[in-house]
Structures are given as C-alpha cells and as structure tokens.
Amino acid sequence: MSANSRFAVSVHILAYLAYEHARAVPSAEIASSVDTNPVVIRRLLSALVKNQLVEAYKGAAGGFRLARPANAISLLDIYRAVEPAPSHGMNRFTPNHRCPVGAKIEEVLLGVFSKAQAGMEAELLRVRLSDVERQLHAVCPGRRT
Amino acid sequence: MSANSRFAVSVHILAYLAYEHARAVPSAEIASSVDTNPVVIRRLLSALVKNQLVEAYKGAAGGFRLARPANAISLLDIYRAVEPAPSHGMNRFTPNHRCPVGAKIEEVLLGVFSKAQAGMEAELLRVRLSDVERQLHAVCPGRRT
DNA sequence: GACATATGTAACCATCGATGTTACTATCCG
C-alpha cells in the first residue's frame, strides 16, 4: 500500500461518522478521536466529499455526515478517494535505456504492479464500512455470543 | 505497496543477473544498467544474498550470480527479501483510546491490511523471475510471432 | 607477495513527502 496514514485515518473518520450517524459531526470532534489536528481531518474529508462519500455542512451546527448508508461504502471506495495513484517507486526509477534489460524492465514492472495492485484492491472491495462498524461494536473477549 | 523503489530496483537487478547468467557480474555494471550508485546496488544485493537468492563473490573477477534457476525465484521472494514489513501508515496512527471508535479501530484496520497485503502477495507469488526474463526477450511490436 | 579489483558497510548529506500548525476567508444558524 503506501507509507502514509491517509487511508487508515480516513477509515477511522468514516467509522466515526457511521457510529454517530444521527447528527452532523464537526471536524474538531473527529480530530479528538483520531488525536490529530482538525485541519488534517478536514483535508481528508475534502477528498471524501469530492468523491461523494460524505456530505459537508458549513456554519454553526455544521459538520459532516455519511452521504450513503454504511453498507453502500466499500473500503476500496475510501482507498481510491484519499490515496494518490500508487507509484510503486517507479517515479525514482529511471533505468539506462541503452541496456537491453533497462530498456524494457519498466514496461514489465508496470504489468506486475498492476496485477499486484488489483489483487489488493479486490480484497478492499470485499470489506464494507458496515463490516468495520460491526467489528467496532463486537465484544472483545471470547466468541460465543 | 511502498513508496520506495527497492522492489523495482531489485527485480531489475535479478533480471540482469538472469540475463547474464553465465558469469559473475560486478555491482558497478548493474549500477550502470539501473543508472544509480554501485553502493545502492550492493545494499540491495546484501539483502538478496542474506535471503539466498543471490551468491556473492569477493575479490578480483568477483561479482554476483543467481543462487537458483530463474524459474525457482518468485517476485514474492524478492519482495520479502528487500521490503521492510509494511506499516500501512499504522506507525503514525495513534488514535484516542478513550473514544469507543479510537479504542478498537486499530485492531480492525490490522485485519483489513492483513487481507489486502495477502491479496497483493498472492499475485506476486504467481510471477517468477523466468517470466520477467521471457518478457524482456520478447519482441515489442505486434503479438503474432 | 604486490597489486588491481571487488564486496561489505558505516557515515554523512540532500531531497522529498507527509504531517502538524497557524491564519485567514466564506458560510450558516440562531
């Protein structure tokens, strides 16, 4: 995946909004739960709003709400909303094209990364925000009801 | 995956060694193909040697060779040899445990990341170094032989 | 044995990306 925490924090944000689905939640409250600065939260929410996963309300008594039910949001939706296109290190990778290996390796690696990425995204698609919410509610010790 | 180029460069290195399988190749020659410093190459080769994918020969006429045939090395072997354990951003993610969401979200996210990682690694396991080598030899334009 | 050629690795530096922070504007509710 990537080395940043955008996806992790974003899932946290949306899980919080699912948990507090009855009202508009201000960024400062979410920031308290994530333990970071409200601006960091608003930056991520900006991307989530643009991708229509969340609705924003300005002004007093404003805040954020889920734009859809939690079972209609997959973790892949979240991932694609907040993660930049993965470079897989190919940006800093500029091999010597005069070498027979260096000339073609980039193309081959792009194919490999594409498959690996697809494998990962397929798993994210299977998990919905409602699954995350259910796990948050579950009682920890023991599994027998 | 990760933002660094270790995996991409390492696949290049091993593809080069597969291409020049008949002799021991010095790090400076590989560095020329990758277009970087020989020390960078040796650092990665150090990890590859430790994981028994490559054999190193010191001294004059020394260099590096594949330790096994190219069809006995998967890209997952390479990935695990040179990539540090993926953090998925969880290192910088320290939510407020006094919040019901913050208290459990880490555990839930670890499960999600574990599945996503497994999906990606399953694809890397399917590709062998010999597949990469074959694609390097393939003629570019057109697919009809 | 001397020497040239390699690896192995530590140490340091420059650069870049991600995150945190401040500050300000625009907007909305009461």
Place this chain on the structure above:
DNA sequence: CGGATAGTAACATCGATGGTTACATATGTC
C-alpha cells in the same frame, strides 16, 4: 450581529530514501 464551522493556503518539522564518500576486507593474477 455574533459565534461556530468548513475550506484552504502557507509554512514548519520530521523521517525515510537515495546518493556519495571512505575505508576495511577478500581474492585472483602476475
């Protein structure tokens, strides 16, 4: 009006990564 909130630009900080130099160690060739 006035308080609360989103939206966003600008800047600072920090860590990871990659590049570079330096040097010790090992080895084949003469």
